[in-house]
Amino acid sequence: MTSDVSSLPLCPTLRSKLSAAGFTSAAAVAQADPARLAADAAVTLEDAQRAQHAADARTRSGLAGALSAKALYDRERRSQRIITFCAGLDSILGGGVGLQQITEVCGGPGLGKTQLGMQLALDVQIPDCFGGLGGEALYVDAEGGLTLERLTQMADALAAHLRRVAAARAVARRAQAAAALTRERMFDAVHLYRVHDLAELLAVVDGLVATLAARPAIRLVVVDSIAFPFRQDHADLAARTRQLAQLGQSLMEVAVAHDVAVVLTNHVTTRPGEDGGAPPRLIPVLGDTWAHVATSRLMLYWEAGARRAFLYKSPSQPPASCEYLVTGEGIRGRRQPAKRGPEGECRGEAAKK
């Protein structure tokens, strides 16, 4: 039995896309990260998973390359991400925002940090049968950015998308799950806390352990923004640094202990240019101590009028950047020009489970 991709029991189009993307052996397909496989071969995540099952079966029957139970479990765990709905962002993040880690999103105003937080608070709710976590979100709003209008728009778009996917390919429970995800359900699944100053923020974080223990369905904690409460008091820098470090530690402990993703938004400021040297540029606020707290760091910025994200710190992904859009439906990727589809459909579908 050959271990070539061309001999796998898959449809010919899928096989040729996989080989064209460089996955020529069953082993290569089996060992790849599913989201990466989907992105590189320009196929849906579902097709990628189907290819992987076929490849697994093929490689296992050859004993060499058999995946142990632990390896399978680890791959499951690692591949549990919360998608952003932009294929580019999901790809550079390694499939989406990761659990058991702190992801920092920094950038100037108007770039969509709050929009991304809101999108994730909805995407964490994507039901299991669609490949999502089927979880809830805890959202700490320190800037008054979360509005009912906008969340409604994004929720409606997500629900419509899930219904379309359920209709396109009948898979057990999908139609039911999509129908069950009403606006009411989606709003109830976002636990919103509004904080106005540092004391209130710290109080909410202090209570996180109890809150998460009482609501194990919560798989995402968003703080938008971590910067605003801290920037109200520059006076005692030493105290601020200490508080930041402690806060970072608490959040990391919570992320690991409760298996949740923590997403924090941060501001940027201008670092003055050096005399006769480098021009002024934008850097994240809150200083160097804070820089070590986040597991992954994403910097949002403008380039020629377009929004871009740059992943510059990650435990597993290489530095990379991509474009993203803020549309009426939420965070999305740029549609490939060649691909014609219904309004709002985009490459985001390719990476979605």
Added chain:
Amino acid sequence: MKSGPARRRIQSLQVSKCSLGCPILDAFLGGGLSSGSITELVGEATTAKTQLCLQALVHARLSLGGSGVYIYTEGDPPLDRLHQLAQAAVARRKTPLSAGDVVAGVFVERGVDCGEALLARVKALQPLLARVAGTPAPVRLLVVDSLAAPLRDLGPSPGRRELLARAQTFFRLAAALRALADRHGFAVLVTNQVTDVVAGPGAALARSATGGAPLLTSGREVTPALGLAWASCVNTRLFAAHAAGGGAPGPRVLHLVWG
């Protein structure tokens, strides 16, 4: 165990919008100004920022039955203008209110000459807000016109320290405004001025406060005053521009920069 703020229900975030007194502008803003957040109106002089503020105050009274607070920082407040606008609005719609009733519902604050004074004045509003909260005309709109006047001038030779101190004032002010707006259910409208953008490496940075694209007024590129720190405090940024070059009276355009 410290007890922090209670959980809010998303559904309870639905709040009435504060009309700007013009259906086209209101539609542009999705119904009007949102409460609990800060909307900023940026523009060079003569782009009718004060006019819009006064109109919004008049309409807060006429459509929402709400009182307003008007903090004017550029000298003598334009009370005649406010009265004129109130008269015109009352004449246009069927209402038992007189122009005098409308104007009486606007609490005017003046003589604010620096950032600390502004912050103190905002915090000192709490008793007034509490007092009218139970009446049929609670405060629905708070206007600061303009924020730039008391905060723009950094002194003779501003360094990093002056900038940081001013930034701190911005964050405290924004926090105080939003906390009050959230608790009492009113919208906050703040006006701001512009600075010319000089071509060069600074231009790209200037655009980090303008939604990534150049803002043009009277044919030249500008950026909102008060920098990136203040920009990070604004939920909705609106830019009022002169479409024609040379500052000649002509069509004015309103852009939604973000929000």
